Amino acid sequence: xxxxxDAGRCPYCARVRIVLAExxxxxxxxxxxxxxxxxxxxxxxxxxxxxxxxxxxxxLPESPVIxxxxxxxxxxxxxxxxxxxxxxxxxxxxxxxxxxxxxxxYAARCGDDDGRExxxxxxxxxxxxxxxxxFLSGADYGLADIAYVPWVLRARETFAIDLEPWPSLRAWLDxxxxxxxxxxxxxxxxxxxx
Ligand SMILES: N[C@@H](CCC(=O)N[C@@H](CS)C(=O)NCC(=O)O)C(=O)O
Numbered sequence: 306x307x308x309x310x311d312a313g314r315c316p317y318c319a320r321v322r323i324v325l326a327e328x329x330x331x332x333x334x335x336x337x338x339x340x341x342x343x344x345x346x347x348x349x350x351x352x353x354x355x356x357x358x359x360x361x362x363x364x365l366p367e368s369p370v371i372x373x374x375x376x377x378x379x380x381x382x383x384x385x386x387x388x389x390x391x392x393x394x395x396x397x398x399x400x401x402x403x404x405x406x407x408x409x410x411y412a413a414r415c416g417d418d419d420g421r422e423x424x425x426x427x428x429x430x431x432x433x434x435x436x437x438x439x440f441l442s443g444a445d446y447g448l449a450d451i452a453y454v455p456w457v458l459r460a461r462e463t464f465a466i467d468l469e470p471w472p473s474l475r476a477w478l479d480x481x482x483x484x485x486x487x488x489x490x491x492x493x494x495x496x497x498x499x
Pocket of ligand 1: 312314315316317318339352353354355356366367368369
């Protein structure tokens with residue numbers, strides 16, 4: 306059985322939880338307390354970070370790599386486009402995550418003076434993209450959307466950033482939340498608040 310070393314509050318782990326749920330893959334969920342990480346986690350990932358996926362002797366860190374591994378190992382339902390060029394463009398979204406959202410999200414989370422404004426600027430850029438396409442990598446939902454949605458959800462739910470100024474981003478989030486795999490993440494966030 307697959308094991309996921311996981312933390313509810315971790316958006317990188319959320320990516321993997323969503324892919325596993327979309328593909329209907331059963332797994333054992335091992336929650337890691339990030340404020341008191343067990344020493345053995347470093348044997349699985351020398352960086353001591355989650356997510357880590359494990360199956361017998363095979364141990365895999367790094368959420369983009371895990372997502373792509375799951376896509377290859379469990380091809381149905383497909384979460385990358387069939388067309389090679391479209392697949393490559395979906396991968397560009399994963400590759401550029403830090404520049405396009407991650408860095409400024411963490412600036413906001415760390416309370417940098419201009420962090421919130423910087424995060425809002427990144428959300429405004431996503432709005433521009435999503436005004437022209439239903440999903441980040443085109444006509445179909447997939448890994449690119451899954452790679453970004455945990456942070457957009459946390460911006461709304463945890464940082465109370467009102468998405469009102471960005472109707473296309475809001476509509477994209479609503480479309481994603483119609484999917485049980487993504488909606489389950491709202492429950493994860495609610496449990497963290499309780
Ligand atoms: N590049 C990693 C980043 C994972 C990551 O930063 N996870 C955080 C939790 S959200 C973590 O384990 N932090 C512990 C630490 O930084 O020491 C990935 O994509 O999986």
